Amino acid sequence: MAEFRTEMHDGVAVIRWDVPGRSMNVMTRAGLADLAACVDAALGDGDVRGIVITSAGRDFAGGMDLALLAEMKRAAGADPARGIFDAVQAIHALLRRIERAGMDPATRQGAKPVACALPGTAVGIGLELALACHRILVADRADARIGLPEIKVGLFPGAGGTTRLVRKLGVMAAAPFLLEGRMVAPEAARSAGLVDEVVPADDLLARAIAWVRGATAAECTRPWDLPGHRMPGGAPYATAGFPTFVGASAMVTGRTQGVYPAAAALMSAMYEGALVDFDTALRIEARWFTHVLMDPTAEAMIRTLFLDKSALEKGARRPSAPQGRVARLGVVGAGMMGAGIAQAAASAGIEVVLTDATADAAARGRDTIARALDGAVARGRISSDRAAAALARITTASADLRGCDLILEAVPEDPSLKAEVLARAEADAPGATLSSNTSTLPIGDLGRGLRRPEAFVGLHFFSPVDRMPLVEVVRGPATSDATVARAFDFARHLRKTPIVVNDARFFYANRCIIPFLNEGVRMIAEGVAPALVENAARQLGFPVGPLQLIDEVSVALAVRIARETRAAQGRAAADDRADRVILALAEAGRLGRKAGAGFYDYDAQGRRTGLWPGLEGRARPDIATLRDRLIFVQALEAVRALDDGVLEDVREGNVGAVLGWGFAPWSGGPFAWLDRIGADRAVATAEALARDHGARFDPPARLRDMARSGATFG
């Protein structure tokens, strides 16, 4: 069945995109052929006076079928770059045929008007197709999203979107869409100049057809096809454009720390394209796009951040059990995490009972949520109506948890307090699923005193709840499949990405983050210049360095973890050198950001003013070794988590690492990174690190086996 089909509306060819079996259109290989057939037929038919391209569905398109990109590469066999380049050039040729629409290049006459009518969301190649049309109309649906998010999965718009948007808006105005992948609602898209008109949804097709009927020859010629077209904001060597281009390169370099090939390729496609005519610019864009697809970074990011993440969200690791929708949630503990989870749940339409030790504390939690919602309204993230409705779903009046489908405790990390809270919750609501937001305590231990430990599960949200996309669903030794499924469904309801992990100290994420933090502290103990430690982490693509991260979570917590690790695992596991630094900091009252002092100094407003001069390290070892230490200490721990059965699926290890703690997103996660460098090289480097820096770098047996056999994780 064709993915595009044409119907005639009194001389206007309406080409509808309708990919069978998909709720949202995506561009496939067959789709490209069908679109070409429809377009060529309409352009070649003397009775057709114009074209409207639209969708049969509620939205226009979700973008390119990313699996197709990998397929393109494989299909080309020995010369994948040639295969990709030719395929991309074919897309350019098709979109260019739409854009020229039969125009005589000499007289610039004879083009048939082409309008694009977007009923809703238009993303990626969906928008790129629209940008090749003469007029873009969008239905006034506030929930629709328009944008080019390719950069977020390690790509950049490679179907002409880069070249067209830069010529349409200029580098400065195009930057948020191309470089940050910003997605906007129709009205914002119109004011930014991405689309031409926002019209009532019911009138969309009629308005598009009317535009086609009335369009003049001038309206069917793109500005860049006119002689003397100048780029808005100036070309790279124009007086106005020069500082913009210089600044854009610098900004992107600083922000990406040079680890995202797609960002650099995008910059080059924009720069080189801006120096030449439109068709040459498209060819340049295709060369850089091919270059990015040939880089392992894009493949790793697509796989982890799109393919694997989608598969996990669709339930690849959810036990088969009936759907159990949570209608009413009880949250015990109205601190930062409890309030954050309550807010997320209420925003997703769930009734929430928020309780704490006292009514006052619960009320304070609700006030925190009210302020956070106000802030979200002020920033335009949600409408004030939706914010008010969310707040109205949260009650604190009664500590009565009866009728809750799911109860989540988020009280301080004190095992006896948690046990008491959970036992009371179980008594109050005997049929409810119970869960704990603990980040460190084994679920099996917490559930020991419960009458129904099978209905108890860990739900480890990350802070801040509204921004962190990952939830660790922790299966305790007694937790039933149905309970895991319910926790999984709850996380999905909140639009989080759940990974299902087994119960062990620190679960998966914290198990890997803690060695990262310790390694940074150890470097301080060794006298390494503290800025070098932080910058080594940044150069790996971590959003913040280990010292800053400790300040954020608090030095007190680091002290507690150090003490508990010592108590639970004995001296062998203890990290004496690192612990001494942490303890000294704590004794000096430097307990982190909240205390106004930690590894960093802070001003009265709580802003970092600089590393504490009391850290006297001046040593400057090779930063490459520091980078290796910081990334290996995490990646090896991830492998151990897999060995220990905490992780059961490599995909969860990759997705969890990137979404949970910002593990070098360019790498696609620790397992993808190990595959990329190869187990043999990983083992050799780890052995060298173990020799120089300690047994924590000893490569696990699994990795050694893989080095011998040439196996990979993925």
Add this chain to the structure above:
Amino acid sequence: MDAFLYDAVRAPRGRGRADGALHEVTALRLSALMLDAVVARCGVAPDAVDDVIWGTVTQVGEQGGCLARAAVLASGLSERVPGVSLNRFCASGLEAVNMAAAQVGCGMADGIIAGGVEMMGRVPMGSDGLALAVDPTVAMARHFVPQGIAADLIATEYGFTREALDALAVESHARAVRAWDEGRFVRGVVAVRDINGLEILARDEAIRPGTDMAALAALKPAFAGMGQGMPGFDAVALMRHPHLERIAHRHTAGTSSAIVDGAAAVLVGNRAFGAAHGLRPRARIRATARVGCAPTIMLTGPVPATERALAAAGMALGDIDLMEVNEAFAAVVLRFLQAFDADPARVNVNGGAIAMGHPLGASGAVILGTLLDEIERRDATTGLVTLCVAGGMGVATVIERV
């Protein structure tokens, strides 16, 4: 090497803006005036030299299209003298002299006029394009930052305080004032005259007599905004210098070289050239060097360039009587002094570009002439000229009186 300096002239440097005295003068005319001045002073025939090698950085508009050849044709030189324009950024004027010396020394030519011009008030810096800064394949990959950021990076990396930078600038102005007051520039500076012979400018215009620490302390750091704010060049620089937490922005307009209009010409020839034209050589070019260095910190080239030139000359820094280290930024000179533990009393003795200005393509020839005159005035023997260069380069020349 058998290459000699027969004479050197320069124009007074005018403030490089609309109210600067030389703003009305074309780059062509100022170039031709310098060519005529050196020919007239040496009394050589219009066709005596084999070439004119002319340094200009911003080769666009009136400074574009091989200005060297246009300057020959606009001057009193014979049309049989060709001309070539070159660009080694800030060292172009010295590079012109070095290339002339190389050609003369190896017998390709007998006599060449080398020098350069830059009318910074008329042809803005950067208006000729700069792939180094714009093309992402080099700007991003090699961590390009503007020179002001690089200068602050040197100050941070090598520990030069704001006070040390300011003190160097105070000294630059004081030395320039003294040099003018004592007539030390009389020999080298040729007044710029209009088409009617009326004087336009006879003295360096950018010097601010009485510049003191208090006046400089009042100035704001010039490069903090572009470094820490938008677009954030500091983050780029720190990728190459990750042991630093931040860049201390210490340079101000007062510790950066002044933007000026200027030109200079040097007559280089072999011994036979002097004999043929009845000229006595003033100095011999003993060695030259050009180096590439780290492009982000960019302005540290004078140190390796000097090392290489000294090695080529078989000398140590202690053998050099006087030095000219171009004051592109105060930290550049302080780094030179620090690296060689050099005596500040022998470096830039008559002030430098912070006081008098840095007409990019001309500066190398300008300070070479200043050095030559001062060596003779003091009856000293040896001298060294060096400049930092954009993109991470350095150029140096060692001369010796004969």
